[in-house]
Amino acid sequence: MADHYETLGVSREATPEEIKKAYRKLARQLHPDVNPSEEASERFKGVTHAYDVLSDAEQRQNYDMGGQGGQGGAGGFGDIFETFFGSGGFGGGGQRGPRPRAERGEDAMIRVDVSLQDVMFGVQRDVTVNTAVLCDVCQGSSCQPGTHPVTCDVCNGHGQVQRQVRSLFGNVVTMHPCGSCQGYGTVIENPCVECGGKGRVRERRTIPIDIPSGIDTGTRLQLRGGGEVGPGGGPNGDLFIEFRVVHHDVFSRDNNDLLCTMQVSMTDAILGVEAKLDGIDGLLEADVPAGTQSGDIITVRGRGIQGLRSTTRGDVKIAVQVTTPAKLSGREKDLVRQLAALRGEEKPYLGEFQQGLFGKLRDRFFKGN
Known part of the structure; x- marks a missing residue:
């Protein structure tokens, strides 16, 4: 079995960034869309498998200690099951095209104490929440101002790469998320410094809420879109406010x-x-x-x-x-x-x-x- 470090042309002390850079260079040369030869296809499978192992810290450690580091490019039972039931057996099923960077944000919940006076007729209050908000610098694009994501030169913007798996049924083509762009189809070469390329930052913000009359301990109020902004400037989740009516000395x-x-x-x-x-x-x-x-x-x-x-x-x-x-x-x-x-x-x-x-x-x- 070929040594994964030799396959990628890097030393055993190579950093994750050096491993990724070596993989992208080889992938541009060997990808089936660029080089359709059978020899290139076999090498591309080996290069991709080597990168899958060495780019994962746990698998790399296991490999350095003498482990196999995955199933290898020969197509084990895991590959066969993935072929038929996974994300692209026989070219069907699974996600098509790159996945979006913008995702919906998570819901958030806070608890607010209210008095009987507040509950009597209802009242408007300001509440402070620690949440994720849109990055003011990149406005959710995740890129430095003036720059844009560039098309991944490994998958050509598809977000997926093809692999040929040799099985009992012959050579079967499977689709896998591109290891270079993580399935997005684009690469951010100049991530925003303010948000670290996430499109959002954490911030304490104050929002006004209308507390309705007649609420009791345990009542929840849902504010649609009041939760965290999503990664990549995605839509906000919801904010849930749970109330607790505090004790009154007389009533x-x-x-x-x-x-x-x-x-x-x-x-x-x-x-x-x-x-x-x-x-x-x-x-x-x-x-x-x-x-x-x-x-x-x-x-x-x-x-x-x-x-x-x-x-x-x-x-x-x-x-x-x-x-x-x-x-x-x-x-x-x-x-x-x-x-x-x-x-x-x-x-x-x-x-x-x-x-x-x-x-x-x-x-x-x-x-x-």
Whole structure:
């Protein structure tokens, strides 16, 4: 078996660039489109196989340590299977022509924290993303300004090269991506210095987003074309924004309703009172009727969250907790005793078990008043 380094005419210390340069020089001389002779065809297969092995760091290391470095040009079972099921058996199937340099960019996702205030009616926010954007210098062409990709002189712009495989069925022609241009059909001789020939650079950019009302933790917003620009200036992928509604110190949420607890003094619960409370979107007026008990729910209609894709708002549901004073002056105790005597209130007695305050609140909140 011929030595791959001798086949390409390079030393064993040759750099990848020297190997590629040697291959391109020989390929220009031996390619079937240039030299149709059988001898040139056989040499071209050997040169191409040698380049395939030595241009791959892992295969080259294995070859230098005494390995075979691939199946060789004689056409092993891998070549036969590729012939019938791969990218060009009998001249059919697989990709035709060079592959485009411009590819669609990848999708991106970021997570954004929002407050109940943001969720109430929706809001516009600016978010910052670290993403790939079009290179300002080459505008996605991947070339230095004033230069252009040149047609590959190995595959003549086809992006593929032919190989003849000797098999049990005779000589079969297969198509393979050109090793010189990587299948693009063109070679960038002067890559853009700014982006390294990729047509894009990474950059932090700020984009405005409209946060709709009524969203909840886990809601995702898709911005088409808001993701990374593709290699070679290809179209942008999409940007997905996932929201998380942060904890509020006073209000919690049940769908579009807001839930909270209000402490009411014993006297206000007995006599009734009109309470004025600080809501998320302004003043809340809650009418506490006389005789209110701990666990009662007061509903303020239409002051909750505006629904997603809706103009209807939920309610604010306020659970009452009647507070009993822990310390009374002598005068206050006398007044309470007089009230008890006037009302003829009974002494404590045993009765049917009642749920605790929080159990009653839970049932009333989630099962309705």
